[in-house]
Amino acid sequence: xxxxxxxxxxxxxxxxxxxxxxxxxxxxxxxxxxxxxxxxxxxxxxxxxxxxxxxxxxxxxxxxxxxxxxxxxxxxxxxxxxxxxxxxxxxxxxxxxxxxxxxxxxxxxxxxxxxxxxxxxxxxxxxxxxxxxxxxxxxxxxxxxxxxxxxxxxxxxxxxxxxxxxxxxxxxxxxxxxxxxxxxxxxxxxxxxxxxxxxxxxxxxxxxxxxxxxxxxxxxxxxxxxxxxxxxxxxxxxxxxxxxxxxxxxxxxxxxxxxxxxxxxxxxxxxxxxxxxxxxxxxxxxxxxxxxxxxxxxxxxxxxxxxxxxxxxxxxxxxxxxxxxxxxxxxxx
Amino acid sequence: xxxxxxxxxxxxxxxxxxxxxxxxxxxxxxxxxxxxxxxxxxxxxxxxxxxxxxxxxxxxxxxxxxxxxxxxxxxxxxxxxxxxxxxxxxxxxxxxxxxxxxxxxxxxxxxxxxxxxxxxxxxxxxxxxxxxxxxxxxxxxxxxxxxxxxxxxxxxxxxxxxxxxxxxxxxxxxxxxxxxxxxxxxxxxxxxxxxxxxxxxxxxxxxxxxxxxxxxxxxxxxxxxxxxxxxxxxxxxxxxxxxxxxxxxxxxxxxxxxxxxxxxxxxxxxxxxxxxxxxxxxxxxxxxxxxxxxxxxxxxxxxxxxxxxxxxxxxxxxxxxxxxxxxxxxxxx
Numbered sequence: 212x213x214x215x216x217x218x219x220x221x222x223x224x225x226x227x228x229x230x231x232x233x234x235x236x237x238x239x240x241x242x243x244x245x246x247x248x249x250x251x252x253x254x255x256x257x258x259x260x261x262x263x264x265x266x267x268x269x270x271x272x273x274x275x276x277x278x279x280x281x282x283x284x285x286x287x288x289x290x291x292x293x294x295x296x297x298x299x300x301x302x303x304x305x306x307x308x309x310x311x312x313x314x315x316x317x318x319x320x321x322x323x324x325x326x327x328x329x330x331x332x333x334x335x336x337x338x339x340x341x342x343x344x345x346x347x348x349x350x351x352x353x354x355x356x357x358x359x360x361x362x363x364x365x366x367x368x369x370x371x372x373x374x375x376x377x378x379x380x381x382x383x384x385x386x387x388x389x390x391x392x393x394x395x396x397x398x399x400x401x402x403x404x405x406x407x408x409x410x411x412x413x414x415x416x417x418x419x420x421x422x423x424x425x426x427x428x429x430x431x432x433x434x435x436x437x438x439x440x441x442x443x444x445x446x447x448x449x450x451x452x453x454x455x456x457x458x459x460x461x462x463x464x465x466x467x468x469x470x471x472x473x474x475x476x477x478x479x480x481x482x483x484x485x486x487x488x489x490x491x492x493x494x495x496x497x498x499x500x501x502x503x504x505x506x507x508x509x510x511x512x513x514x515x516x517x518x519x520x521x522x523x524x525x526x527x528x529x530x531x532x533x534x535x536x537x538x539x540x541x542x543x544x
Numbered sequence: 545x546x547x548x549x550x551x552x553x554x555x556x557x558x559x560x561x562x563x564x565x566x567x568x569x570x571x572x573x574x575x576x577x578x579x580x581x582x583x584x585x586x587x588x589x590x591x592x593x594x595x596x597x598x599x600x601x602x603x604x605x606x607x608x609x610x611x612x613x614x615x616x617x618x619x620x621x622x623x624x625x626x627x628x629x630x631x632x633x634x635x636x637x638x639x640x641x642x643x644x645x646x647x648x649x650x651x652x653x654x655x656x657x658x659x660x661x662x663x664x665x666x667x668x669x670x671x672x673x674x675x676x677x678x679x680x681x682x683x684x685x686x687x688x689x690x691x692x693x694x695x696x697x698x699x700x701x702x703x704x705x706x707x708x709x710x711x712x713x714x715x716x717x718x719x720x721x722x723x724x725x726x727x728x729x730x731x732x733x734x735x736x737x738x739x740x741x742x743x744x745x746x747x748x749x750x751x752x753x754x755x756x757x758x759x760x761x762x763x764x765x766x767x768x769x770x771x772x773x774x775x776x777x778x779x780x781x782x783x784x785x786x787x788x789x790x791x792x793x794x795x796x797x798x799x800x801x802x803x804x805x806x807x808x809x810x811x812x813x814x815x816x817x818x819x820x821x822x823x824x825x826x827x828x829x830x831x832x833x834x835x836x837x838x839x840x841x842x843x844x845x846x847x848x849x850x851x852x853x854x855x856x857x858x859x860x861x862x863x864x865x866x867x868x869x870x871x872x873x874x875x876x877x
Contacts, residue, residue, distance in 0.1 A: 217871075218871050218874045219870055219871045219872075221872075221874060221875075222761065222762065222868060222870065222871050222872035222874075223760065223761025223762035223766060223807070223868065223872060224761075224762050224766055224805075224867050224868025224869055224870065224872055225866075225867055225868065225869050225870075226870075226871075227761075227762075228867065246698070246699070246700075247699070247770075247774070248625075248626060248698060248699055249595065249621075249622040249623075249625035249626060249756075249757060249758060250593040250594060250595035250622045250623050250625065250626050250628065250686075250688065251593065251594045251595065252591055252592070252593050252626055252628070252690075252694055253591070253592060253593075253594060254590070254591060254592075255588040255589050255590055255591055255592035255689070256588050257587070257588055258585055258586070258587060258588055259585070259586060259587075259588035259592065259687070260583040260584065260585050260586075261583060261584045261586060261632055261634055261667050261668050261687060262582065262583035262584065262634065262668050263634035263635065263636045263668050263669065263670050263683070263685055264636065264670045265636035265637070265638050265670055265672045265683060266672075267638060267672045267674050288582075289582040289583045290582075290583050292581075292582035292583065293581060293582060293583050293585055295583065295585070299594055301594055301595065301596035301685045302596065303596045303597065303598035303636070303683040303685070304598070305598050305600060305638070305681055305683075334594050335594050335595050335596050335685075336596065337596050337597045337598055337683075339598045339599075339600045339681075339875075340874070341600050341681075341875060342874075348638055348672075348674075348681070350596070350598060350636040350638075350670075350683035350685070352596055352634045352636070352668075352683070352685030353583075354592070354594060354687060355583065356588070357585075361585055365579070365581060366579070366580070366581055367579075423582075424582060425582060427556065428555065428556025428557075428560075429555065429556035429557050429560075433556060433557055437580075441580070472557075474556070533558075534557050534558055534561065535555060535556065535557030535558065536557055536558050537552055537555065537557065537558075537559075538550075538551050538552045538555050538559075539552075539554075539555035539556060539557055541551045541554060541555075541673070541675075542554075542672075542674060
């Protein structure tokens with residue numbers, strides 16, 4: 212087929228068929244998808260989890276990942292955070308005219324490989340073409356099953372005495388995308404990763420997990436502030452315990468960005484009763500992508516401060532953190 | 545909030561929260577969505593149907609509908625075509641900077657109203673903002689359940705002796721979008737509609753339906769050619785039996801477009817054993833959006849012509865039709 216995408220590839224006719232036959236079908240080869248029906252019929256369970264995310268990241272390919280890997284990670288992680296087993300994803304591609312066919316192929320191959328790593332099957336897809344400058348947007352929606360019954364893991368459940376544990380370093384994805392834009396040569400890599408192993412091991416351990424949440428756009432500060440509000444508690448975190456890679460710390464210092472508001476794409480925060488903190492930490496550290504996990508604070512019940520996120524600073528003071536204000540980093544995911 | 549969308553609305557921080565609080569949450573008010581969790585946990589069934597579609601139509605609002613109504617119809621209809629009961633949809637919004645807040649509000653309200661008509665619940669959503677010229681893309685993914693067990697309705701199942709029935713006039717949506725682009729003043733309206741009533745009545749009737757397929761991009765010609773190939777049969781249709789509204793017929797004549805390749809957004813084709821044709825037709829005609837249904841041909845087994853779509857023309861000849869070649873109408877849905 213042609214080296215670049217043209218409007219004809221969105222017609223629903225023969226050129227769309229070519230795109231499907233040459234790029235999508237070989238990458239996602241599975242019976243359900245190849246049936247090319249209006250919708251896929253697959254095994255369900257009594258309860259199911261559903262989520263959706265659109266990805267508009269630029270550049271499409273970056274240090275440590277690309278939009279294809281990113282979209283699977285984002286969707287799979289959202290399902291994992293409720294204790295579901297991610298099973299199926301759908302992919303809606305919006306291609307801009309002029310997109311290089313090779314770039315599309317690379318991102319689609321990466322999407323397929325990450326789906327395999329995360330144990331999900333791409334069961335339905337759609338392609339549209341719009342005018343533009345060679346860009347690519349991908350929407351992934353996902354369904355997760357609860358083979359052993361649904362879990363009560365929710366943003367509502369964080370409680371007095373819980374430990375707050377993050378699964379690794381903050382800001383890697385954010386710094387990667389920003390460094391690309393600024394054309395800064397750095398060894399910082401995106402952390403985009405599916406958190407399947409650590410969550411399934413945590414669930415299997417029997418630890419009564421209260422809340423799991425992935426830390427994406429808006430960063431740790433936004434996520435924890437929202438969790439404090441949802442659960443009517445106060446979240447206390449210790450600035451010096453927040454894991455940040457030295458290169459990201461240096462990047463944040465140079466650019467003046469607060470790592471607490473930098474986005475990630477393969478990190479989560481969990482809350483568990485304090486007495487289970489050590490065990491949970493050990494499990495996460497022993498799991499893929501979890502080697503830098505750390506306990507960074509605790510949840511308290513305090514009517515005078517309900518809904519607050521308080522950071523104990525390195526200098527020994529306290530700072531009340533709000534959710535991210537302003538633009539953040541556009542098109543980070 | 546501001547009159548137009550800005551990049552800050554995609555930050556994941558406070559401006560995104562404003563967008564959710566002022567536009568999305570009021571429109572889609574339901575407990576599952578308002579929980580604002582990473583993913584929605586909802587009731588499932590032993591088998592489920594899944595589908596996805598992205599919508600990039602321009603203009604965003606057109607005679608008889610808008611992108612909000614369109615995206616629900618497209619997704620719901622894809623689920624219905626496998627005999628599933630559509631239950632849940634997810635919505636991924638990609639907003640272009642400069643989009644008028646009022647336009648977004650109108651499309652979101654229409655989406656919510658159509659979801660209500662179709663009996664589906666919006667259980668998860670996502671919003672991204674990109675640079676651009678005030679445009680809007682929506683991805684909807686859907687899940688349908690099979691409360692009474694899954695049905696064997698498939699593109700593979702059309703068989704010798706089947707009647708081919710279309711649920712109404714061809715080309716209305718295509719002509720509507722094209723007339724807008726050409727700034728032609730016409731009373732043609734998009735047919736965008738959820739086909740819930742006619743499919744549920746057909747299923748309840750006990751008629752052994754072989755295939756159901758909605759007729760969208762690529763038009764009747766593309767869809768029937770694909771069905772002939774999938775089922776290893778020959779599809780014969782009679783040109784003069786294909787229902788086309790007089791205004792659309794005139795529009796097609798003026799613009800030189802073949803109505804057989806014009807897209808629709810609220811029409812389906814079904815195949816049923818010939819002896820059930822009259823009953824099926826009666827049910828569809830008695831259902832909402834089905835008053836112009838017609839039997840237009842039959843399926844035959846013929847090894848010499850397997851996979852062909854043959855149109856018997858008004859002049860008494862035969863014409864073999866292929867799937868749509870070329871661009872079609874860009875951004876029709």
